[in-house]
Amino acid sequence: MTDHNTMNDVENAMEGGEQSPELTQLYADFEAKNLSPLWTQLGEVMTDVPRSKAVPFVWRWNELLPLAARSGDLVPVGRGGERRAIALANPGLNGHPYATPTIWAAIQYLGPHETAPEHRHAQNAFRFVVEGEGVWTVVNGDPVAMRRGDFLLTPGWNFHGHHNQTDQPMAWVDGLDVPLADHLDVGFFEYGTERVTDYSTPSVSRAERLWANPGIRPLSGLDSHVNSPIAAYRWEYTDRALREQLLLEEEGFPATVEQGHAGIRFTNPTNGGDVMSTLRAEFHRLRAGAQTPSRREVGSSVWQVFEGRGEMVVADHTWLLEKGDLVVVPSWEPWELRAETELDLFRFSDAPVIERLNFDRTYVAGRER
């Protein structure tokens, strides 16, 4: 067959037109041998820019919380189910319980005096607390208090369980690299004890006593570790760091991401990198009235409003967001923020993976990069 005929057949095949009986037979033979020709699907295999199957989406906290509370009434937490966690399922991802192609995000709910049993898994996890307190997460035997605004780590293969010491339920957000682990076939899971191994309730964990001292490392821990040893990044420090950035900006010193936009990244004190190998976490604060330029980034993010009100634009969506609302920004979709009041947002993403593999690109409207 000549090249010319091949091209005609390809065009015909793509347009659904006639193709020769020989070519029809060839495609049938390909299929019978589990083969697939590139030339009929190049546009799907190699897109001009990232075109995520995940779609921009918002979940409202004032809808999530009552649903989680109903599951608290109806569904026990214990061995087997392990956690009363309800995943954000992106409508673009064919029913998978994934917020993005790499990120699992869920609201977890623990009733008064309940215990979620200990287990461990290869997948990395964190928790972020938008409101409430009274639960301790016990990570490798270290009880870690969970309070409003805290960001807490459970790196892969650490045993962990949770217990609620109060008469009130508590809900928080879990973030994990479950979809990435699924794509890569790297998951391992193991049950631990049905109760947590330590029911004590210290206000500060042993990990924080050793590691969470600003700019200081213990001489007993000078080696670099893949995951941060800090079990909890406390709101007190996050809030202070953001507040000081905005004060420094007012005083005329460089400190913020851009005018009116303070931002911090949670880091691993042993190497200065991200808190875990697969997940990045940041906190952003916009002054009332501030707005960010439109950005596109390779890799996907989930944002949660911690306090305040403002608009988020993602692609052709504009959402008015309030406390607790969660938004998915798929890879390369443009996003921007407009703060109505002072606006605090927690953000997590797969950026460490994207950067480690050299796929990272960023485009900021109005800036050369």
Ligand SMILES: [Fe+2]
């Ligand atoms: Fe877990």
